[in-house]
Amino acid sequence: MITELGHFALILAFFVAIVQTFVPLVGAQKGWRSWMAVAEPAASAQFMLTAFAFGALMWAFISSDFSLLLVVQNSHSAKPMLYKISGTWGNHEGSMLLWVLIVSLFGAMAAWFGTNLPPSLRARVLSVQGAIGVAFFAFILFTSNPFTRLAVPPFDGQDLNPLLQDPGLAFHPPFLYLGYVGLSMTFSFAVAALLEGRVDAAWGRWVRPWTLAAWIFLTIGIALGSWWAYYELGWGGFWFWDPVENASFMPWLLSAALFHSAIVVEKRDSLKSWTILLAILAFGFSLIGTFIVRSGLLTSVHAFANDPERGVFILMILGFFTGGALILYAFRATTMEAKGVFGLVSRESALLTNNILLAVSCFVVFVGTMWPLVAEMFFDRKLSVGPPFFNMAFTPFMLVLGLVLPVGAMLPWKRAQIKKAIYPLRYAFVLALAIAGLVWAMQTGRSVLGPMGVFLAAWIVMGAVIDLMSRTGRGKDRFGRLMRLPRADWGKMLAHSGLGITMLGVAGITSWSYEDIRVAQIGQPYDVGAYTILLNGVSDFEGPNYLATIADITLSQGGQILSQMKPEKRIYLVAQMPTTEAAIDYNLARDVYVVIGDEQDAGGWAVRTYVKPLTNWIWIGCFLMALGGCFSLSDRRFRVAAGARKSNAQAVPAE
């Protein structure tokens, strides 16, 4: 019964979204207040109906209702409760429902908190957001209905893919979707502004918090996914340049570019046309991401195996929204003339450089991701584009970005002198070079990437701190002034430092990792680098829905025991699939990562040990970036600008 109600609520939400698309749009065009006012209750209703449908599906998973096809395919009565809940979105249909739930959530947020927007702009924004909802409701209802019943329910389900039975699934997709779909809000603002024919500083101010929020969610989502892959896939990789990872990375790059360029729109009334284009493209890329995951066109570990019908449907959605918005843009872009005047060297030009680097690096990722398709379709060459290509083609952009970032961040608006901006950074530069030199001297015959990463990290972090300090002026009470600086300044410092720290982690793991593969005999210790590994024994264990072989390993260094490690390998009985559960000894300097393999015929067990230096800084850096974003979101002048409404998330991103 609840299932049918959920299905019905979804259909109702579809119709509400249709109303939300057309009535406010006509109202805004004709200037009819009452028609524009429909948008707000419609957005609320759409959200509540979708939330009900989502709740109904979740209930079916929790109660293991095997009369639902989706539950049969992705659940099992013996599965732990956490994975029954997160299993709701661990499949194609359920994740689409989550997607559309977030679309409607953002629409409702804009309706609830956007009361200080001009009424016509607000009506148009909600109308565009409604249209996105319509498309995805239709997609779910016509091609991927999660509420399909079975006439003859089986006795039990087929279980969820074991790799997904991890707390990672509970958080990684929702955060990613909040990010992807958050960009739909920026898109709606961009299209509404084009319809309105007016892009000004105020528009920049409204759009920034949404972009920033989407970017924060994407940052967290990507970092969680990377961490999950790191500990779950069993060999300690953190980024694979997989098509689906790229699909989330491209919107991240573009949204980072977008909230930087929105600063220029707001403060200097320039770069407007480019910012609108970025807003359209950023959401376009998040739709492309959906297309890549759902169509099965590009093979990837993430792909929900799929039929082409869905791919075509999403391609149509993609074509309609991005194509439509771009056509609108082509007609209206010329009306947006820049007003600000600034020199070749200025904060504006620095932000433009940031945008060029981010957008072109995104383009490189895009071309690399799509090239196998292009090559096969047009050149009849079946080829692969993998990590070696991306590492080579993408990394230079990040190196240049890291190199110019501290200088660009110090430049004043309008007209700057490069000398004056570099002067306070001179010690930081020398010190960073010295540290990198030291690191380079200490390593022997390894890649130059390590020292480069260390240099960039030191340079960016010190640059960010110097930039923050430079805002406190001279004389007494600098500390007090530091504490009273706008949160946006703190956000900028944190986010930029975070980027530097992530670069440090990436440099560490890629250049100084080492590994050991061998057959370990029980009771015979051996050395891996500075560490000693001792296999004490191996035992069997029966989990709720799997069988495990658990090794007991003592990790020590110089006779001192560091930790007892228990790497596992599991067999999931229903899914008939083995997984590895690595044991990791974490600390800030390095991770020791141990995986147990098969028992050998000649006795002993295969054991793999990896030592991965500086790994955790990758995720600490991501966390700092997200935290910096949150600081900026809560900046005082935007809370003031938002009036008494505290929850209105108007903000300044890290500039």
Place this chain on the structure above:
Amino acid sequence: MKRLVFILMLIASPLWAVEPDEILDDPELEARARVISKGLRCLVCQNESIDESHASLARDLRLLVRERLVVGDSNDQTVEFIVERYGEYVLLQPRASGSTLVLWAAGPLMLLLAAGMGFIYLRGRSSATEGSDAALTDVEKTRLREILDSNS
């Protein structure tokens, strides 16, 4: 139960990539083999190199790579040997030849284009004259006055 585990482990594919018995005695050759396997795609997997993959085909390829190295082939010869049998698809880093040149050139070309456009835009901005500050409409001016008045 234990027997069941054992049977299941036999059915299941090996859990991880490079197995101890594959490793060559000569550490130098082994290091080269690892470098080569990181650049070769596991043909039955999804975007994994043979160095990372658990699949049995990947294992066969790893052994093949090592076989060639032991015979005395150079890295390039080994890769060439495998490409001849499995096609260009096996390379994770496509060769810069023919139409693939477009792939390699796309990034640098786009950067040049973007930098050029950015420069033209910046020059236009720096030589433009500051527009009047009449960016505010009358309504906005009134509103601004209200805000300023209410604050003072």
